[in-house]
Amino acid sequence: MTGISIAVRWALAGALVLGPAFGGLAQDAFKSFKQLDSTAKMPKLNAFSATPGNPNAMASRDVAMEARLTSDGAAMQEGLSWRVFSPIPGEDGKLPLVASSEGGSADFQLLPGNYFVNVAFGRAGVTKKLAVPAEGDMEKQVLVLDAGGFVLNAVAGSDAPIPQNKLSFSVYSSEVREDGERGLVMSDVKPNTIVRLNAGTYHVVSEYGDINAVVRADIQVEAGKLTQAVLQHKAAEITLKLVSQPGGEAIADTAWSVLTGSGDVVSESVSAFSTMVLAEGEYTAVARNKDKIYQREFTVKSGENKDIEVLMRYDPQLAGVKDGQQVSQE
Structure with a gap:
């Protein structure tokens, strides 16, 4: 596949910005694009065989x-x-x-x-x-594929890497059907996987975690080129802990609910540590333990992974202060 050129693109919150190739990264991508399905060539196969001894049989x-x-x-x-x-x-x-x-x-x-x-x-x-x-x-038959490909990845915030096991992509056609949906081309595409497609525009959906961190971008596939697209998630990984004092051990058998600023429940779980990925915004963590309820408001900022402690006691000196100070109510 000599002659394939490498185009590198950066997808920021759904927008694509042209950028220079990443040097060695581009060379590695080129090599992978060329050899992804490096299966051995099969010997030529007979479609039909002329009948032996039959002079009227047509020769292949x-x-x-x-x-x-x-x-x-x-x-x-x-x-x-x-x-x-x-x-x-x-x-x-x-x-x-x-x-x-x-x-x-x-x-x-x-x-x-x-x-x-x-x-x-x-x-x-x-x-x-x-x-x-x-x-x-x-004559030799020449078929032109008019095809290219892209490699997908994503970051949190400006450039914070995202664990690959928490990231997935789906590829859809760019056209919207009469029912308002797009045709699914590929689902559950892993990061850094080469996707080879006919030239055209595709709608890519990136999911970070499994709650509400989702971004979209339209990506152009150019014939003969491998495009690297990096999408930007405005999200972070949060771990909730119910503790008896700041910095204390997490209390087991705690039921958790996480609500958005509008009161919608986005996550429920039962564990000492509740870890999740949330889109940027305001939330309330509600902890239930032994028939008592504790809660804390907190803010998720893009790319800032952190632990959120919910205290099992109420400190009147911290009343009304949120995000690291007022951590609980009993």
């Missing part, structure tokens, strides 16, 4: 095929899946598969006739109608 033709990401790009050497179908549906209504190959360029032995040839590169693909003549020269 050698058909060579190659695929390119762009019309002026080099032939791709790895990562391709080739499928050749008969145009006549079978009893099940599907087009019969007569030959296949994995790897780079492909060579097939095909009897004269018509076929459909499909080549796929990840989620990108193209299909071409092929006519194999009984006589005359058979």
Whole structure:
């Protein structure tokens, strides 16, 4: 896949800003893009075999095929899946598969006739109608995928890294259907995974944790290019603890509820430590332990992970002060 260029983009709260390539990172991404599906090329397969000893049987033709990401790009050497179908549906209504190959360029032995040839590169693909003549020269078949790809990642705040096990992406089509929804292209895409798609615009949704930290961005896939997109989450990881005194041990068997500033419950759990990712904003932590209720208001700031202590006693000197001072009510 010589000739693939690397485009690097930064997605900030749904906006994309062009930036320079990341040096060694770009080279690594290029290498991965080229070798992600480095399966060995299969030997050429016969679609049909002429009947031995039958002089009237038609001879199969050698058909060579190659695929390119762009019309002026080099032939791709790895990562391709080739499928050749008969145009006549079978009893099940599907087009019969007569030959296949994995790897780079492909060579097939095909009897004269018509076929459909499909080549796929990840989620990108193209299909071409092929006519194999009984006589005359058979030119090499070149299929242009018009495809590229992107690698997704995200940060919290300006540049705080996010653990990969707490981050996932979904890719949707850019068009909105009549029902107001977008078509799902891929779900549960992990960070730093190369996604290969036909050129076009895609709507990407990033989820940090499993509560309310969600950001969206439209990302352009350009033919022959690998784009690196980094989305920015305005969220942080919070750990709630019920304690008898500041800095004390967390009290076990505590039931937790977290409410937004408008009173909506966004999380409920039972544990000594309740850890969650929350979008930036105002919240109230409610702790229940042995038929008593304690609570504390707190603020989540983008990229600032912290522990929130809820005291089991009320300190009148701290009344009315929040975020690190007034921590409880009994």
